[in-house]
Amino acid sequence: MRLTLSVLAYHLSEKYDNFFEIYQANGKNSLDRICYFEVDCSENKFLYFILYEDLKKCKVLPQTIICIGDDEEAQSFIIEKGIEALIFPNCVNQNLLYQAVSDIFFEYNTYEQDIKDAIIRNDSLSATLNIVSRIFDNPVFICDAALRLLGASENSVNVSDSLWLDTLNQGVSSQIVMDVMQNTDLIDLLNTTNRAIYIEQEPVAPFFSANFIENNKRIATITISSSEKKLNPKLLPVVDRIVELLIIEVKKAGNAYYLQATNLQKVILDMLDGFMLDERVLRRNLLAVHWNMNDEYQLIKVEMSEDHVLNGTAKYVELTAHKLFPDSILVDLQDAFLLVVHRTGNRNIDYIISNAFYEFLKMQKSKAGISMRYYSFPLSADAYKLASIALEKGKALSHKEALYHYEDYIVTHLIDMCALSINVVSLCNPEATKLYQYDVIHNTEYLKSLYMYILEEKHIAIAAKKLNIHRNTLVYRLGKVSELCTIDLDDSKSRLHVIWSYQVLQYLKPEF
Template sequence: MLQKIDVGTCYRIVFEALALGDGVQSIVDALFDYTKMPIHVVDNSFKVLAASFDRTTGSPHLDEMIVRKIVPLDVVIGDYCRLGYLELLEKHQKSIVVDWGVIEVPQASAAIRINGHIAGLCATTFSNQEQALEALEVNDILCKALAIEFDRHQRGEVLPADPIHQVLTREIFCDLIPEQIQKGSSDLINSSLLQPGYQMAVITSIVPNNTMVQYVQKAIADVFPGTFYLNTGEYLYLFMDNFPEGDSAKNRNKTVGQLMEKYQCFCGLSGVFDDLAKRSNFRLRAQKALEIGHAIHPDKNLYFFDDYYLEIVASYAAEGLGEAGYTLPELEKLLEIDRKKGTDYYLTLKTHLVLGNNMNLTAAKMHIHRNTLVYRLAKIEEIIEVDINDLEVVRRLKAAMTLRYVAETMHHHEISSCPQHQDFWARLP
């Protein structure tokens, strides 16, 4: 029976070997000891850098390659060039199945890339088609580790203390890294290495100041050492796993808020989620919470997606429909009269609808007598020619008012001027 290979175990084996710093061969050997699938690695001149195998394939090409430490010329010309495998590997970011004469059996092969440039090739052999998918996953993991090892060797740098954390960071934020976006990113993230629940955060400074964001990055790393982050200069993106519940979560958010105040930064937070595949969606939620929340409450530093859900959804609708798409003729009449005569019909109606058509609450909020409100509402109904107590009418008017409110808030935020009554629609008294 074939051994069942666990991807999470492969991650740990490969990056623990990488952390030891003993070179390419030690990494390959460590992985082979677990998978028992032959592996060979060559640089971009086809020199053999490492190979691990149990000689069960009986391949004369493989034996010769190991002894001579180079791929024979006839194999290079015949397989890599003439059959187009090298071109295929250049086009694919993840491993593909090829049948190279190098070892005369199918293998998962991929290019090892450093900053988008091919630095070598890596292949994991499998003798049974049932192992094909596993071989592809194993080879992808190995390529990630070898890319770090190649880059470290070229730079002569000391490997970071936690290479697994480094690679996971690349995977978590793969769609934000320019070279991966251009080349086409692969998703190798494995949930066994992370603990639910997850939360995304997006941070920016009070002025475009990368130095301040870097201070925040260091501070968060000190307080929450397991946090994954990507600093793009304008924004600092955070991914937090094993997010606590209850009071622990509140304390964690409080700490983040205190850091934002200390360094004059703003932070948008997504809700907590358990599906890693949705992390980009939740990062967007955090981004929109930051964008909309700061526009509505520029005096705050921390913005939660759930607190601005209605406004965030409305912002998409307002942008998609445009002003001509969401405005209603009856409301435009009120606004026009208010502009010409200085009345407060629109604000009165908005307040009344927000407060559930409660006459007493509306009168108190508007600081007017109840009889004055009755007269004013009757006048509004006369102007717009609709029954403002009809549930369907109320639903339509509130939707249009919400879209207008969000659109105007974002517009005024962009020109650094706060609109009158800005905070009212978002928060009930």
């Protein structure tokens, strides 16, 4: 394993008390091994062992050295020449020091080979992390971009921090963890780095963290706790190397979770793009997740808050929502996502939507549109349109709410569609239109009272309660309606026409 001078300094400090460290590039030069310096022969990847007296004679200076000679002249010379160095006093036994450094390289090379062997054997990610945990004498775990646990070392059960324990026990970071990380700006810190970092910020216990990056996106994060042994930032380059070694395994572990749904996700995206699908292929993909073509479905479109999109927590929001509907397919749409929910055999879906999902949306400051239920999977493309319309209409008409059902916006949607070809007000019941005009001029609610009376099947007590007025007040208003206009309330067509007219006039609020 290639090591930096800072890593070597950390381990040597366990044996040697008095040496001087000089870093010209923050100790980031990666070194393959230590060797004795030969005159005018310098390789950047080697750590050279040299006496200061010999160093002064070199025409070609090495870049990184362990130097024997502790006087001020040696330090000044090395700094002036831009050399990275660990400078030890003359009294140090050269052979023992050289052997100590060689042993450190050997130890890390052994760790790296063990990790590579585990990968070749196709060991689980958790088994491989057991090797990593030995390097730091601390628990190690990896979460994907959605903060779902991909793997953890066996000693992770010893983590003392309740926040991390929550992640390990549940298999995904809880909202408590997310709130703490956001309130302490840890989310921004974790998402803006492509190198390992040391985080020491209450209330989270100190830990190392490094991101696995693919196509400039974070796909996973490794966390090394300090629950068993204090961590030293000098070891951060080792974490970076471990990320390099494990990235393929991490991608495999992450892909395995989504593999089952991947084909169906592609099918859904193709449907949204208007592609015609082979029915046999569609049936086969549905059967892979134990669904059938004519089962009961419902589609939910979730629009995340801008904060989640910008700070990299969008995947976490998606996963958390998906957990509420285990029998569903999640489709990522960048700033939004879809959940195609399989309702057949799941009787509590409506309860989940109205309670847990609604609370989830409010907590995440997100909004969702929900289609009507449908009984043919190919209708998913149309269901997506309905969910999108519900989301659009809901935000415009009820922006303080978080959850919008298409059923609540059918009429306004139909009005908009009709308005493309005709003045919709001309379709309203003339008597209802006259009543609306009277209400506008006189600041009354006669049309609304008539609408509620018809809607409640001419039950005065119930209608009055819905209007939050006394039943006698409603009786008076209905009497005034009879004086102002002529509507046959015994005719079902007239009643339906009044209901439609009220909804049109309330939505459009025309001026006469």
